[in-house]
Amino acid sequence: MMKSRMRQIMVGFAGMALVLALAACGSSGGGGGATGQAAAAQGPVQEVKLSMGDFFYDPKEVTVKAGRVRFVLTNVGQTAHRFAVRGEGGFDQSSKNVGAGRESTFEIDLGPGTYKMGCTLGDHEKRGSVGKITVTQ
């Protein structure tokens, strides 16, 4: 009985040593990237003000850093608009409809890359309610 208990403890130690070894490996091999990502995730939320009109987005091009982004949307038009963001890998997220003259906020997490932003209501995109988001590391 004592012996098997000792064995359990030994196995436990071996497991911990393995975990520690893996952790050490991870931090020595390009650990900087992992730390950077964690910092981005916990960093301040970037705020972008955007006007939605009939039929345009202002600004048409937005550049942010990877992480959480809060879009402050102001509908300066005479009809409802929406703010949708689409990117690679089927990324597709949209705000609720924002009524004429209303303001709304819309928060999303964006990874590095290029995204399309546009109003998916009716034919608003065709008419000009579109733009581009560039997300840097």
Ligand SMILES: [Cu+2]
């Ligand atoms: Cu619209």
